[in-house]
Amino acid sequence: VNHEFVREHVNNYEELRETVQKQSWEEIEKSSGIKKDIIIELSNLLAQSKNGVMVWALGLTMHKHATDNISQVANLALLRGWLGRKHNGLMPLRGHSSVQGSGEMGADPFSLPGGDYDEVNTERIEKVWDFELPKWPGDSVGVTIENAMLPEDNEKKLKLYYMSGGNFLETMPDPDFVKDALENLDIRVHQDIILNTSTLLDAKEAVIVLPAKTRYEQDGGGLSTSTERMIYFSPEIEGNRNRIAEARSEWKIYIDLAKRVKPENAHLIDFKSGQEIRNEIAKANPQYDGVQYLKKAGDVYQYGGAWLCEGGVCPTPDGRGNLISMDIPDNNAKAGEFKLLMRRGKQFNSMVYGDKDAFNHMGRYSVLMSESDAYKQGLEEGEAVVLYNKNGVFQGFVQHADIKDGNVGVHFPEGNYLVEKGIYENFVEMPDYVTDIKVEKADHFNANKDRQYYERPIPDLEDNPN
Template identity: 40%
Template sequence: MSDDHAEAKRARSRKKLQAAGKVPFGLGEIKPRHYLEMLRIGWRNRRHPGYAWKVLTQGVCDGCALGTTGLRDWTIDGTHLCLVRLNLLELNTMDGFDPALLADVSSLPAKRPAKLRDLGRLAHPMRRRAGEPGFTRVSWDEAMADLGARIGAADPDRIACYMTSRGITNEVYYAAQKAWRALGSPHIDNAARLCHSPSTAAMKQTLGVAASTCSYRDWYHADVVVFFGSNPANDQPVALKYLYEAKKRGARVLVVNTYQEPGLERYWIPSNVDSALFGTRIADGFFPVSAGGDLAFVYAVQKRLIERGGVDQAFIDEHTSGWDDYVAHLEQYSMDELMRRAGVREQDVDALAEELLQARTGVFVWSMGLTQHGHGSDTVASVCCLGLSKGFLGREGCGLMPIRGHSGVQGGAEMGAYATTFPGGRPLTDDSAAELAELWGFTPPAREGLDTVSMLRAAEAGGLDVLYSVGGNFVDTLPQPERIERAVENVPVRIHQDIVLTPPMLLEPKDVVYLLPARTRYESEGGATETTTERRVIYSPHIPGHDVGEAREEWRIVLDLARAAKPDMAEFLDFPDAAAIRADIARTIPVYADIVGLDKQGDAFQWGGPHLCEGGECPLPGGRARFVTAEPPDRSLGEGEFHVATRRGKQFNSIIHREHDHLTGADRDHVFMSPEDITRLGLRQDQAIVLRSAHGEMRGRVFSAPITPGNLQVHWPEANVLLDAERIDPGGRVPDYNVVARIEVGSSTTPKS
């Protein structure tokens, strides 16, 4: 950063941030009720307040992937405690339920996940066979003997393992993928396949890396921080403290989104005195696009930057390839055509281009608003290319960041719990398999496995004999839930390993269903690690004092199961403790070499350092990043049609905490709709409507919101009934969580929501 540029930023940082309002604490505003909600959470954890406090002050957050350890992190001084973490706290303090409750599952609220969670923790191994009304408690030895015999007799190509993001740690992901490959099966995948796998595909293609190229502290040194399809106010609330500090230092926060998220417009940060009192204006600019129109919008902005000489030609010439072909591709599209496909106004294209033209440093941040489309990988690649054109790579204040909403998914793929790569991102080749054989003592299958969607398709077609779910709730997370139920019920042997009950556990067994009780990360002896969005590997210590029944460490369960299935492979899966797993991780994944030194609270390291692609050098041929091209989708609508996007409310993944979202003022059945469209159709606030797509229908109520006309947003997972189960992003293999639908007035006679 030049002296003039640094001085300009220091001058801006002396300005006071704009308050959100004049009323103390935002009384009367639509906003989170932080302090009131904290009191409610305290009451719900009243049975074990001491243990709850230990989890908060000693453990690494099992919510989003910011990596708060205890009440502190590596980005900013002070105490950090958000409602995402607090709302998950009860899962770590509740007691086990009486196994007799499962004797007849017909009495349980099978379609209501929250009611199932409220029963308490799963405390004992349980079994239900075909024709039985419910589950019977069994011993671990009995469960392992039966499951071991069944898995051992199965064709390895007909067994599959899926791993969720529910607080699962690197040790569990690594042990599971190694065990599954020792069984001869390549069919292991994780929850990244439902969110950020398009980011992995696009970043590997353009940059040669599959993780954030920068750190959160780079926000402080950026001229602009641009959010694409991301809402950290809801998903990573502590990140709002980072933005507050970044704005104090002169950064401008820009948001490209279909909906003008209230939490990014203004937010009351409870641990900042001035912000807690009067709130803070967060976003300096909103740029509304049509759902799925981001790729065309990015191309339009890129064209304008080129026209105005706003690219870093020296960086492009020295550190990239494919620029001329990229420019030629952009020239195929007129500005009017790109704006039509994006659903944007020219003034917004010009405004964002001008912001980027003036910026010498910048960080681009994105999330599922980009990735969960049929063209998600192409869109992420376009954002990466826009960043490359500005030289926003490998230096302070610059970076490309796929911000993670769950604590496990970054590490899950890096550990190798992924159908399309080996640990450490090794390609699925014979050479890689031979390299792993030298390390492991056995040769893993070097073929691509079934990804998450393909697992369920195989189950539906009768192609699976065993489905092992380490956490996860397919019924509430994938499109077309009724179809998913049929697919799950079609698997002869189902294993559900979890801490609480979920709806898929209660589906009818074709042959047998086992429930295996797991410990949380905090209950796991030997501690555990997670990898954050910024590639920081953090140790979370064992916190004794809360053992639930016969629950076991998750890594121990999967290893015991594999050894029972293939006793001849036991010597290759001999991990006496969590430290031994970390030692094997260090041997197998070079960038994780320092994981062996993590053994107490606060221990951490950042693989790759603060910046990947330091100085613009990428791990691609010639050290050069690549410009790549794609066809911006034509999102034209027919008469009476709307683009429908799914969104999150007061929830964590599919765990819904409250029916009402204080951040937006909406209830779960509200359909976000622009005032222009409400007026045009003669509708009114809260009027009952039906959304009907080619794949299903759901009831809802009109909710007026600052959303791009021609677009609707509805809460997920309720809207899964509308989605096209066959539409998948080819790069990341994520389902498209968007659809085209029509509005009908009145209630449906055959509701599916």
């Protein structure tokens, strides 16, 4: 612990210390699945390091303990004094391009441009935009999909869904339920650069497709934001010989639609160019004040300076970081079951349909398993196996991998059939993609299934001699 940094810049140290001292090594090992000696080895490495950058990706975020996980990573950085100076900091890795930027533009129900959907930011944005914002910010993606299946008389019943990109059929848990929900909508609108499996589903009345230009074709160029807060200007690339005549810049589609929905407020969004939109961004999100000057390839702006919390001063009322104490969660491990971990790989997502992952040469239906677990289960590499639980069934092939005993890995989105819908992280409502499964040899599973469903006596037939 960097006690000097903690004294000068951190709150709640004694509370955290007291909480940790109450936790036994037995609890820690059981919940984490990691042995005491390995944890001590890592802690010694961290204690001997003068600098550190804490980097994490979807493995910490795509389940119900996501915010708790990140809070403890931040705790570690605060305890070591690893922020606010060169060669130190915290940085998440996002799953797609400019996820950071879209969030900072308010593209989720919990935020507005420049901050949270709270009273202070609501009042600020209403002054910038000159109209009143709704009091209710809306629901997360998972909840809205569930709302499509509500009774007709429910006030939250979803009847029209406007989707800008995305493929919920291949990104959300329980694809069969998602398919039913998307087909239960009256009208579905897909604004996208490609057709995907969600686009091809029916709806009760109509499915409308609005062809959009790619990020490299946007009239007037656009912006992309990286997780280190670098905002890049992305110019329109000239000379495209395969231009789709019907495709339009995304911002032009939004503006035309908004003018038709609320013609009385059309003058408030009468933008004529990408430059005018960047000027508006600089007003609506104070952190982005500077992007209006990005005009050509290579132009970049980093908000907040080279590193945040410079000198240990945090953006809190008292300028200090706040340590967060939490109890050890119960991972509910059951004998004979494995933890299923989703793997995004380097290649696969809901837009790429290759057969092999370029990163680890894993096939779409590979099941990553440690050699020792495979040996215990009597499984050879390449052998057909079935993963199953109450949610669904996945059939694949064993592939030995450097993965901890008690865990198996499959690719997202193929493994989504095993993930239960309706389980979300408490704060941002990220679906929980970690679940418990059983593993069986495919021939054993199928034989048991045949016996269960086909060899059961049928009294009517037994009593009838014919």
